[in-house]
Every structure is written in structure tokens, then in C-alpha cells.
Amino acid sequence: MSRSAAMLIMGVFTLYFLTPIWWLLTTSTKTGGEITSTAPLWFTADSLGTFFGNLGRLFTYGDGLFGRWLLNSALYAGVGALIGTIIAAMCGYALAKYEFRGREAIFNIVLSGVLVPATALALPLFLIFSRVELTNTMWAVFLPSLVSPFGVYLARIYAAASVPGELLEAARLDGSGEIRTFFTVSTRLMAPALVTIFLFQFVAIWNNFFLPLIMLRDQALFPVTLGLYAWNSQISQIPELRSLVIVGALVSILPLIIAFLALQRFWSSGLGAGGVK
């Protein structure tokens, strides 16, 4: 294949991937009427002003629900992924670096957990949570998000390859306890894998739709995706929501894009761990 053919293919697909996001950006700078009446992929004369106007309405509509949703998402995904990563790393590390009875059995159970679709779990979880009256609380979305079998799988593979047994022996000879060695030495060696696990769990929780959809009734508890979904389904009754949904969609994808850009160095090196089998 020639150089120009390769560049052409990549160029065409760049348009495919970026045009929708570009459209979201330009359309966020328009009033409801301008969306249909002006050039769809370009700005208007008063784009900046309209954009801030839209942004203001977005954050004030319905007593500032949107800001609340963003915070909820940050809490569910940020705190959930942070705790989930530590828990998964500990388990994967133990499975990789210690020999004990039932090790393979545990690993196989966790692996089969990777294959269980999250949506198949959502309904039984709802039934269980409604028994203990935890539905329509933050816990109902937060607690199940802490479990990441894929995180354990990644942590195990990565710990096996990047934490040398000799180092652990040396730490033992120096009198360091197992737990301390894990948190001070091993986690440092596993850093790229930890960032990868964190990011993927963050995305999984941020994107999770079914669980909050069936667990939550109170709009104040919604994550941002469910909130925008709710607004979007009301557009036919409340047309003014249309521009709010569009600018809200733009605002809601910024945190993930920023997180990916900021942590790129780590996850792009840790990503290989999952693909190598």
C-alpha cells in the first residue's frame, strides 16, 4: 500500500470519528431556532455569547439538576473506580504472587465473572436491593460498581510479569510485612496496570445505563447519562430541552476526554496487558 493511500484512509476515517463531535460543539453554540436555520457544521456570528447563555441555562434549569448529575457521576465513577481498582489489584496480586490452595479455582470463577453481562446482573440486583430497601439510593448504584473481575484479571497478569519474586523475598528479609510490601513496593511496579484498570472501570461505571435506569427514581440521584436520557425523552413535550440536551452532552463528555488525555502515558502502556494472552 502506498503512503498516500494510507493517509487517505486515515484522513477519511478521521472525518468519520470527529465530525459528530465537531457537530456537537458547533450546535452547542446555537439557540434552539438557529439549530435548524444556520449552517450545521459552522458557528454563527454570536456563537460565544449563545454558548455561555446555553451553559447558564443548562446549569440553572430545574434547580441546577445538571450540576448535581455531574457530581453524582463523578462520585459513582471516580470514587467507585478508585476503591474498585485497589480491591481488584489486591486480589489479582495475591493470585499472581502467592501459592495457596484454591488459587486456580478462584481465578477461574473470577474469569467467568468477566463473561457475565452486567445487564444480566442488574435485574436480580434490583430485586435483592428492593428487599433490603436500598433501591433509589446512591448505594444501589455505587456498591455493585466496585466489583471488576476484568480488573482482577489484568492485575494478575500484570503483577505476574512486573513484580519479581526476588524483590518480594528481599523485602521479606528486610522485615517488611506482606501488606506493607504490596502498598509501598508492588503497587509502584504495577502503576501502569493500575491506571488502566482505574480508567476502564471509570468508563464502565460512567457509561453504565441499565443499573441506574432500574435502580433510581429520584432525579437528584441520577448520573449525568441517565439525566440526559431523561431530558432527551421529554423533548417532544418540552422542546426547549433540545438545546440543553445538546450542550449537556458536550459538557458530559469533556471529563472523560480530559481524563484520557491526562493519563494517556500510563494507560497506553498498560493497555497491552489485556490484549496479551
Next chain:
Amino acid sequence: MTVISTPAEAPKVPAAPRKNRSSGAQRRAVALFIAPFGLLFLAFYAIPIIYAIVQSLLTVEREGTFGKPRQVFGGFVQYEQVFQNTAFWESVGRVLLFGVVQVPIMLGLALLFALLLDSPLLKGKKFFRLAFFAPYAVPGVIAAIMWGFLYSPSLSPFGAVTSNIDFLSGNLVLWAIANIVTWVYVGYNMLIIYSSLLAIPTEIYEAARLDGASNLQIAWRIKIPLVIPAIILTAVFSIIGTLQLLAEPQTLRSFSSAINSTFTPNLAVYTTASVPNYNLAAAFSVVLALATFILSFIFLKSTQRKVSQ
């Protein structure tokens, strides 16, 4: 990275440090490391699965038409209903058709992009990598809302196309969803394949080049066979994703009347659960989880055999 440079070793987890004596401190540490995940896994994976199976075997009985409902053991009554439910099986057929078309296209594109990124032909690799990966940061719901507008004749920037072809109608809407899913996940799969391409030691290419192999031959004979494990991984996740389809069709329902309440198996589960008929919904969930499991497993086993041959 160590992992990347030693792909062959990665799966076999090396034996734990040899101990002459199994120290009590170590055993306590293992228990402490595993307990938090173990408990959460039990509470939010194992127990819900068991609970779903139990619920699926129960049935609701009423004393008279308006009597108090009570749950009794119903054996496979719910499963009989599942198998007689044509809407559910139509939805299963729909997502299978979807998967058979969408997954190969998506993974084919991901592989092509990964090979191009890994080839000497391309300039600005970092830019392409980020541009192609960017949609992965867009949640399914948001992607569906966005594309829903892009497909709508009145709003779309591609009015010339959308006023002639209604992507939100009848059978086309399934492929409109396929496009959204492809758009979101191609870059993610591309990166997984690309990282495992980076893990191949470059000496192999030099040797092949000395033997007179072209770039195309190197890609076809060396690179693709070596990244097959990564492709299998992405394929398994894509199969799981296909059978789980929910956010995109559910969101597009506000744009398209062609999506009914049982368009995908998960939508059928959701609809059944909101009736509410929890026992039947639980049976749907169990069948669906089992189907996903079996499909992924068959795929893993059949491809592994091929790889080892």
C-alpha cells in the same frame, strides 16, 4: 513494559516465590488481599445470579382474580414461557444478525487501523490514535442522542442524505445502531490490537525484510498471526456487548418509532420487569446470561484450537 516485551510468558503466571515453609503471615496476607474482592464478588455477582435462578423457578399464584399474590415453586413454567415468547426470540435473532455483521466490520477496521498505525507509511500517528479513540469517551446514551440528531432529517448536517434515506425507519434503524456502536468502539479495539503489535520484537521484521518480504507480507504473515490473541479478546468483548445492547436502542426510541419495547433481548427484560413480571424477567436474564456465556466460551475454545494448530 515488561508485559509487552514478553508476550509469550504473560498467560502462564509464574510460580509464586518458593517457600520452604508456608508462613502464617503470608497466609493471613493472602486472606486479607482476597477478602474485599471476594466478599463484593459474592454479594454482587454470585448471590444475584443464584437469586435470579431461584426467582426464575418461582411463579406467582393468586387466590381468585384479585386475591393476594404469593410466590410458589413453579419449576420450569417461566422457561416454557420464555421459549414460547416469539418477541423475545425475534429480538435474539435481531442482535445475532447485528453481531454477525457489526462485529467483523468493526474488528476488521480496528485491525486495519492498527496495522496502518504500526506501519512506516503513516505520519502524525499520535493524532490519528487520539482522534480514532476519542469516541470511546462518549457514553452509549450520549452517542445515541448525538447520532439520533444526526440521523434526523430536520436537524442533520447531512440533510441531503437523511431526507432521502430514513436511517431511523424499519430495518435500517438496526444498522443505524450498528454504526453508533462501531463509531464508539473501533478506536478502543484498535488500541488493544495496536498495543499488542508494539509488543512484537522488531528483530522479527528485520529478519523477514532480509528475506525479501514486503510490508504487506510482513503484515499478513507475521503481524496478524501474532496479534490473534488480542483480536480474540476484542471479539469476546464485542460478542458480550452485542447481546447486552440496551442504551443505544432505548435512547433512540425517542427518535424512532421503529424500535419497539422488545427490540433487543435486554429491552425485553426491562419491559417485562417494568410490567412487572419479575419471575419471567429473571428467566429472561438467566437465558441471556447463559447464551452470552456459551457463545463467548464456544468462540474462545474454537479460536484457541485454531491458534494452537
